Amino acid sequence: MKFTDLDRHMRIYETAHDHCALPGIYLVARIDGRCFSRLTKEIHDFKAPYDERFRDYMIETIEHLMQCGFRVIFAYSQSDEINLLMHPQESSFSRKLRKYNSVLAAEASARFSLSFGHLATFDCRISQLPQVDDVIRYFRWRQDDAHRNALNGHCYWFHRKQGLSDQEAHQKLMGVSNSEKNEFLFTEAGINFNEIPTWERRGFSLYWQDQVRLGTNPKTGESQESKRQVLKVDLELPMKHGFELMVRNILEAQL
Numbered sequence: 410m411k412f413t414d415l416d417r418h419m420r421i422y423e424t425a426h427d428h429c430a431l432p433g434i435y436l437v438a439r440i441d442g443r444c445f446s447r448l449t450k451e452i453h454d455f456k457a458p459y460d461e462r463f464r465d466y467m468i469e470t471i472e473h474l475m476q477c478g479f480r481v482i483f484a485y486s487q488s489d490e491i492n493l494l495m496h497p498q499e500s501s502f503s504r505k506l507r508k509y510n511s512v513l514a515a516e517a518s519a520r521f522s523l524s525f526g527h528l529a530t531f532d533c534r535i536s537q538l539p540q541v542d543d544v545i546r547y548f549r550w551r552q553d554d555a556h557r558n559a560l561n562g563h564c565y566w567f568h569r570k571q572g573l574s575d576q577e578a579h580q581k582l583m584g585v586s587n588s589e590k591n592e593f594l595f596t597e598a599g600i601n602f603n604e605i606p607t608w609e610r611r612g613f614s615l616y617w618q619d620q621v622r623l624g625t626n627p628k629t630g631e632s633q634e635s636k637r638q639v640l641k642v643d644l645e646l647p648m649k650h651g652f653e654l655m656v657r658n659i660l661e662a663q664l
């Protein structure tokens with residue numbers, strides 16, 4: 410068989426089920442660390458439940474993901490996950506989902522591993538959201554999950570530090586409500602949940618901001634202003650409705 414015939418014959422198997430996101434659908438990628446429970450507990454002595462070094466590796470990874478060829482307008486991260494909202498007109502790779510999934514997972518894995526100094530990998534999935542309200546709900550969902558994780562994490566690690574095994578600590582938390590966990594932390598562990606760092610309770614974000622710089626016009630020698638976009642790392646996110654409003658403003662500014 411000639412190469413051109415063989416190529417045409419085989420290519421179908423590779424591409425026939427390629428799915429492209431429809432124009433106008435909002436795309437959010439969730440990139441999640443693979444087996445990070447083990448990695449954070451056994452391979453590295455990260456402080457538990459939260460470690461600023463781990464957070465900073467995630468920030469370096471997100472900064473890379475926001476500048477590696479996709480039009481990412483907003484990132485939200487908590488625990489070992491990174492959520493990226495694409496610009497509505499994002500069109501790389503003809504919006505082929507397999508490309509977003511594989512390239513973003515690969516870029517995140519490579520960048521995080523460099524910071525971390527060990528092999529670490531991420532998977533990626535894409536949510537295709539039909540309306541702005543769905544995008545807002547998506548990020549609200551992830552932030553509510555951050556709150557749940559923080560509450561659980563602090564309770565779990567308090568039990569562990571008291572000498573309980575992994576299984577025993579998990580069992581202690583079964584069927585316990587959020588307000589009971591709050592109360593437990595306050596009375597037993599001496600932790601006022603509302604006073605732990607905001608980024609632990611609410612996650613954190615990266616987004617673009619205009620920066621005005623004063624320079625000199627090389628031709629005229631006169632001073633002039635120039636504008637460029639820089640990434641802001643926001644560790645003090647608002648919560649609930651305030652967070653929803655923030656995501657809405659960032660997205661609607663692009664429409």
Ligand SMILES: Nc1nc2c(ncn2[C@@H]2O[C@H](COP(=O)(O)OP(=O)(O)O)[C@@H](O)[C@H]2O)c(=O)[nH]1
Binds near residue numbers: 446449450461562
């Ligand atoms: N020690 C520590 N662990 C963290 C930190 N951030 C995330 N993790 C852990 O990362 C894991 C992420 O959970 P999940 O994605 O469900 O588990 P996976 O399937 O093992 O990756 C949890 O076990 C978290 O406790 C941190 O700052 N310090």
Ligand SMILES: [Mg+2]
Binds near residue numbers: 441
């Ligand atoms: Mg994970």
